[in-house]
Amino acid sequence: MDDIVIEGLSWRYKDSDWILKDINLTIEQGKTLGIVGPTGAGKTTLCLALCGLIPKKTWGAIEGSVKIKSMDTRKTPFEELIPHIGIVFENPDEQLIEPSVEDEIIFPLENFGFPPEEIAKRLEEALKATGLDKIRKKHPGELSGGQKQRLAIACALARQPPILIFDETTTDLDPVGKSEVFSLLAQLRATKKLTMIIVEHNTAQLAQFADELIFLRNGNIIRRGSPSQFFCDVAFLKENGVYPPQVSEVFSEISCTYPNSLDKNQLPVTLNDAIQLLHEILDLEEISYNSVEIKDQLPSTSEVIIKAQDVRFTYPDGTQALNGIDLELRKGEFVAIIGNNGSGKTTLINHFVGLLKPTEGDLEVFGMNTKDVSVENIAQKTALVYQNPDHQLFCQTVFEECAYELKYSQSGRFSNEEIEQRVSEVLDVMNLTRLRNEQPFGMGRGLRQQLAVATALVKQPEIIIVDEPTTGQDASQAHSIMRILTEFNKKGKTIVVITHDMNLVSNYIPRSIVLNQGKIIIDSNTRDVYSHSEILKKASLTRPQVTELGNLLPHAPVILRIEELKDILSLKYDVKEAIAYDR
Amino acid sequence: MLFSTMKDSPLYKSHPSIKIISIFAINLIAFFMETPAAMFLLFLTILVAYPLFRVKITILKRYWYFIVILVQAVSVSYLLGSKIPPLNPGGSIYYQFPWGTFISQMTIVYAITMIMRFVSMLLGSTLFISTMDEKQIRDGFHSLRIPFSLAFLISLSFRTMFLFLTDMDKIRNAMTLRGVRFSSGPLMGRINAYTQTFIPLMVIGLRRITHITFALETKGFRSGKRSNFREQDLKFKKRHYLIVAIEACLIIAAYILRYWFGILSFPGWPFVPLPISELLGLIGTYASPIFPFSFPFT
Numbered sequence: 065m066d067d068i069v070i071e072g073l074s075w076r077y078k079d080s081d082w083i084l085k086d087i088n089l090t091i092e093q094g095k096t097l098g099i100v101g102p103t104g105a106g107k108t109t110l111c112l113a114l115c116g117l118i119p120k121k122t123w124g125a126i127e128g129s130v131k132i133k134s135m136d137t138r139k140t141p142f143e144e145l146i147p148h149i150g151i152v153f154e155n156p157d158e159q160l161i162e163p164s165v166e167d168e169i170i171f172p173l174e175n176f177g178f179p180p181e182e183i184a185k186r187l188e189e190a191l192k193a194t195g196l197d198k199i200r201k202k203h204p205g206e207l208s209g210g211q212k213q214r215l216a217i218a219c220a221l222a223r224q225p226p227i228l229i230f231d232e233t234t235t236d237l238d239p240v241g242k243s244e245v246f247s248l249l250a251q252l253r254a255t256k257k258l259t260m261i262i263v264e265h266n267t268a269q270l271a272q273f274a275d276e277l278i279f280l281r282n283g284n285i286i287r288r289g290s291p292s293q294f295f296c297d298v299a300f301l302k303e304n305g306v307y308p309p310q311v312s313e314v315f316s317e318i319s320c321t322y323p324n325s326l327d328k329n330q331l332p333v334t335l336n337d338a339i340q341l342l343h344e345i346l347d348l349e350e351i352s353y354n355s356v357e358i359k360d361q362l363p364s365t366s367e368v369i370i371k372a373q374d375v376r377f378t379y380p381d382g383t384q385a386l387n388g389i390d391l392e393l394r395k396g397e398f399v400a401i402i403g404n405n406g407s408g409k410t411t412l413i414n415h416f417v418g419l420l421k422p423t424e425g426d427l428e429v430f431g432m433n434t435k436d437v438s439v440e441n442i443a444q445k446t447a448l449v450y451q452n453p454d455h456q457l458f459c460q461t462v463f464e465e466c467a468y469e470l471k472y473s474q475s476g477r478f479s480n481e482e483i484e485q486r487v488s489e490v491l492d493v494m495n496l497t498r499l500r501n502e503q504p505f506g507m508g509r510g511l512r513q514q515l516a517v518a519t520a521l522v523k524q525p526e527i528i529i530v531d532e533p534t535t536g537q538d539a540s541q542a543h544s545i546m547r548i549l550t551e552f553n554k555k556g557k558t559i560v561v562i563t564h565d566m567n568l569v570s571n572y573i574p575r576s577i578v579l580n581q582g583k584i585i586i587d588s589n590t591r592d593v594y595s596h597s598e599i600l601k602k603a604s605l606t607r608p609q610v611t612e613l614g615n616l617l618p619h620a621p622v623i624l625r626i627e628e629l630k631d632i633l634s635l636k637y638d639v640k641e642a643i644a645y646d647r
Numbered sequence: 648m649l650f651s652t653m654k655d656s657p658l659y660k661s662h663p664s665i666k667i668i669s670i671f672a673i674n675l676i677a678f679f680m681e682t683p684a685a686m687f688l689l690f691l692t693i694l695v696a697y698p699l700f701r702v703k704i705t706i707l708k709r710y711w712y713f714i715v716i717l718v719q720a721v722s723v724s725y726l727l728g729s730k731i732p733p734l735n736p737g738g739s740i741y742y743q744f745p746w747g748t749f750i751s752q753m754t755i756v757y758a759i760t761m762i763m764r765f766v767s768m769l770l771g772s773t774l775f776i777s778t779m780d781e782k783q784i785r786d787g788f789h790s791l792r793i794p795f796s797l798a799f800l801i802s803l804s805f806r807t808m809f810l811f812l813t814d815m816d817k818i819r820n821a822m823t824l825r826g827v828r829f830s831s832g833p834l835m836g837r838i839n840a841y842t843q844t845f846i847p848l849m850v851i852g853l854r855r856i857t858h859i860t861f862a863l864e865t866k867g868f869r870s871g872k873r874s875n876f877r878e879q880d881l882k883f884k885k886r887h888y889l890i891v892a893i894e895a896c897l898i899i900a901a902y903i904l905r906y907w908f909g910i911l912s913f914p915g916w917p918f919v920p921l922p923i924s925e926l927l928g929l930i931g932t933y934a935s936p937i938f939p940f941s942f943p944f945t
Contacts, residue, residue: 112861121864142864143871151865157810158858161803163652163780167877174874175867183876219866380708419820443824454851455814456821458843469826505850519825 067093067227067259068114072128074283075109075118083109085283086128093226096253096260098274098291100267102305102538103510105280107263108154111231113137114261116145132227147176150220151229155236156212160204165196165215168204169222176223190222194248209405210241214248221252227259228252234266235535238404238564240604242266246273265538268309268609271295271333279306291333305540310567310609310626311338317630318345335609342616346633364394369527369558370416374425377411377582385411387582388425393560395526398553400569400590401562403579404604409562410451412579413529416560418442430526447520451532453512454505462507462515463487463500466522490522493548509536517545521552528552529560534568546572567608570594570624578603595622656701658778662887663787666775672894673771679901681913683760690763693770704770706777710812714769721765725758726750757913781806782877790881795873807855814851818844 073087083106091097099107112118119126120142130137133148153159162168169190173183191197194214204212213233220228230249234242246269252258253273264270270277270291277294279287281304287294295301295308298316302308308316315331315338326345332338370393377386385408393399401409414420415427418439427434429442450456459465466487470478478486491497494514499507504515513536520528530549534542546568553559563569569576569590576593578586580603586593594600594611607615614623614632623629653659658666673693680686697704707714730748743749779787781802788798819829827840863869905911 115865117861117864121861143867143869146865146867149865153858153862155858158855159862161781161806161859161862163782167782170876172866174876177872177874178876179874180876183874414820417824419824439823440826440828443826446824448821448824450817450821452817452851454847454854455817456825456847458818458822458846472826505846 065093066090067133068261069131070113070128071131073113073130074127075113076125078123078125080124083283084113087283087285089278089285091259091261093259094257095275096262096273098270098277099261099263099280100265100270100277100306101280103536103541104508106283107280108231109283110280111151111229111261111263114227115149115151115229116140116142120145147223148225149227149229150223150225151231152213152216152220152233154232156204156209156216159216159219160212163203164201165204165207165218166191166200168215169218172219173222186222186224190218193221193252194218208241209237210244213237213241213245217245217248224256225258227261229261231263232265233262234264234269236405236532238604239566239606240601241405242269243606249273265306267295267307268311268335271309271312272336279304292330295333296329296331302540305538307539307543307567309333311335311613313626314338314610314613314629315341317626318633321630321633335612338609338613339616342613364397366395368392369395369430371428372415372425373427375412375415375422375427376424377408377415377420378423385582386415386422389582389584391577391584391587393527393558395558396553396556397575398550398559398573399561400573400576401560401579402564402566402569402576402603402605407579407603408582409579410531411582413448413531413560413562416527416529417446417448445526447523447525447528449516449520449528449530449533451535453509453516456516456519457504457512460503461501462491462496462504465504465515466490466518469519469523486522486524490518493521493551494518495544510538510541513537514541514545517548521548525557527558527560529562531562532564533561534563534565542568543571566605570608570611578605591622591624594624652780653702653706653778656778658700658702658775661778662881662883663779663783664790664881664883665887665890666779667784667787667791668891668894670772670775672898674768675898676901677764677767677771679898679905680764680911681760681905682911683756683763683913685911686760686763686767690767690770693767693774696774697770700774700778702774702777707770707773714766718762718765721762722758725761726754729754729757753914760913776805786881796869799868803859807852807859810855811848811852814848815844818847 068089068091070087070089073084073089074082075084076082087110099110101107109118112122113130114132116130116132116137118124119138126138132145135145135148137145160168162171166187169187170183173186178186188197191200194217196211196214196218199207199211204215207215216233217230234245237245249260249262250273253260262270262274272291274291277289277291278285279294279301286304287297287300295312296316298308298313307313312331312333315326319326319331326341332341370391372389372391375386375389376384378384387408389408389412401412403409411420415422415434416429418429418434418437418441421427421435430445432441434442457465459468467483470483470486488497491500494517496511496514496518499511504512507515513533517530517533520530528549530545533545533549537545542565549559549561550572561569561573574589576586576588576590577584578593578599585603586596586599594607597607600607608624610626610629611623614620614629617623617632620632623632677686677689680689694704696702727744728748729750740749740751748754776784784802784805785795785798788801789795793801822840822844823829827843829837829840831837901911
């Protein structure tokens with residue numbers, strides 16, 4: 065039986081273009097559907113349509129139909145639809161409204177009129193299922209990102225709806241947090257036989273979890289299939305802004321190099337499958353690696369521009385965010401600051417730009433002790449791009465946004481012609497020229513993030529600090545921003561990036577600093593950092609799939625990029641004859 | 648929430664409806680008072696109540712900047728717009744504005760009195776709000792017969808105000824890093840800077856409201872068949888009625904002293920008795936466009 069049937073669905077918001085166009089989709093009971101697509105494809109809109117918020121609670125125009133358990137969402141009152149569906153949105157802070165974990169779970173149960181005995185029973189079940197029973201009295205504001213998201217899931221779960229929808233629920237989580245959420249979903253699927261719809265940019269997690277995937281682009285479903293079918297066309301996916309799991313990409317490369325080695329249409333999509341296949345198709349012999357040069361960028365010897373000496377910081381509420389930070393950043397370095405949620409990353413970069421001053425210890429930026437100078441002085445040579453671009457955009461047009469600092473804060477330094485030239489160059493680099501007269505807040509989240517980066521680049525600061533540049537971005541946009549930052553770094557500028565995306569760190573960033581509980585637990589080149597898997601685990605970080613695969617190769621260096629693995633496999637290993645890989 | 652909930656305070660466990668009624672009582676009494684001495688007494692009483700009830704006044708530290716701005720606005724408006732003559736004939740008028748108002752000794756005292764009134768209302772409300780979490784606020788209003796959905800939205804507004812202020816901090820910081828000057832430069836420039844924060848604030852606020860609305864809808868907020876698992880024992884006991892009676896007497900006393908006898912009026916300010924029917928009529932005149940029913944006294 066089909067839980068959800070969509071026929072010819074098209075939707076547009078009031079005064080907008082069509083967001084969803086002629087969607088036809090059926091989702092069987094008990095199955096898990098994954099939805100991928102570039103930013104702005106209509107994924108969230110589709111989720112709203114699947115739970116009945118569209119058209120019941122949103123203004124717009126609808127064509128076609130959505131039937132949930134045979135109930136047409138256009139004709140059935142929303143109050144009759146919603147008991148069958150639970151939905152978890154991206155930002156848990158906008159879903160958690162009660163003063164304690166258990167109150168949060170009780171709230172929807174009360175709203176739906178469950179009797180007290182039933183509420184008590186379901187509360188205990190939901191707490192146990194999500195591992196929150198020991199922190200039931202805690203305020204949601206005190207929880208970590210992963211815990212908050214588990215709580216949001218618990219709220220949806222407590223009602224035991226047959227259909228659950230998850231809209232990018234792991235975006236802000238560290239890698240271990242993401243794994244925890246997916247482990248929970250796997251457990252639920254096994255025990256409760258729920259129908260699940262998951263929107264996710266993290267294809268690696270989705271690949272091992274979904275029964276079926278659809279690719280949404282410009283409001284249309286342009287591809288559909290099982291994970292192994294879906295991820296076999298790596299080139300198509302990457303062209304359309306979706307990066308497949310690294311293992312699929314690796315084996316796609318192997319299948320091109322060794323056409324007889326495996327079936328191109330049945331690439332492994334999970335790490336475990338890839339490991340198994342690697343053992344099957346390779347003779348792992350001991351071979352030297354002389355001809356495979358893996359070059360890492362040498363440590364910089366240029367002048368120190370940021371120096372932290374035993375920096376400690378305690379927030380007014382008593383939270384000790386930094387516990388003795390010692391580090392030096394040099395001119396021209398490209399550095400990643402990584403760590404679990406709540407490890408102190410954002411607090412540290414706020415110190416770099418002078419927004420926060422150490423409660424103990426000293427921090428010098430360009431030789432200036434941050435305790436002795438104003439934020440404005442430091443801001444002349446630094447730029448910070450916030451995680452949420454909406455916090456830093458305030459002008460009427462894209463052009464004005466980029467030109468603001470050049471015109472006003474450094475007034476007199478630039479002529480109008482110079483401003484026009486600088487801004488036009490940066491808009492061109494960021495691919496925003498066509499939007500120069502647009503209102504920033506009318507653009508999509510991905511474009512606003514790009515604009516925020518552009519406002520930092522245009523003033524050509526000595527240091528650019530970017531906080532989570534990939535949040536809300538599809539893979540293609542994320543890589544595009546990283547390439548632009550790399551180009552900027554090659555011009556001698558220092559770049560500092562906070563991110564959870566370990567793939568991006570391994571591909572673009574030569575130096576990594578790992579924070580845990582306000583301390584630096586390792587500070588080295590990225591390859592060295594990735595060789596310490598136990599330290600990464602302590603910081604709730606996981607290595608990219610390609611690194612884990614490379615780890616299987618005896619005497620191989622730590623692999624960071626797909627190209628490195630490909631080089632090693634192409635040159636050094638004998639591949640067995642074609643083995644049809646049966647799943 | 649706007650503040651960390653002061654769970655150590657003895658007020659924390661008291662009936663939330665009483666706390667809500669007390670907030671209204673303090674604000675009404677402060678509103679009725681205009682005598683500098685009485686206002687000062689009220690202000691001192693509230694200040695003393697903080698350590699007495701083990702509530703830290705430093706919880707307002709975060710909002711100090713806004714409080715200072717509001718105090719400045721109150722003082723400037725009363726200094727620029729008052730016409731209170733000196734108490735004694737021949738007393739000094741320090742400065743006369745072209746539009747007819749002037750600054751005299753009495754207008755300065757009046758402005759200070761109004762500042763004390765404003766701060767008393769703020770501190771009095773904060774004293775009680777800081778000892779309530781969202782659930783208590785909601786339960787408090789609900790047990791005063793306010794519909795659950797309205798009581799819930801009132802409690803939610805406190806949480807969203809906190810998020811609003813957090814966003815305001817982030818936006819100010821981001822704009823400071825982009826060269827916007829909030830605390831230096833010409834006054835008009837600084838006002839313009841604050842005006843510019845409204846754009847991102849409104850956009851973020853509207854988006855948040857939409858997301859919260861969706862979350863509430865999908866949690867069955869208006870499903871109409873609500874059960875009550877967490878109902879606390881919120882029945883009024885004798886002592887609660889006694890407290891409400893005392894507060895009602897204080898409000899009535901303040902009203903009578905101010906509007907019937909002129910005792911709490913500002914010295915030298917012309918006193919016009921205001922019977923309660925006229926007061927209610929005034930309220931009705933201003934409130935009737937908002938409420939669907941008409942007040943009987945208009």
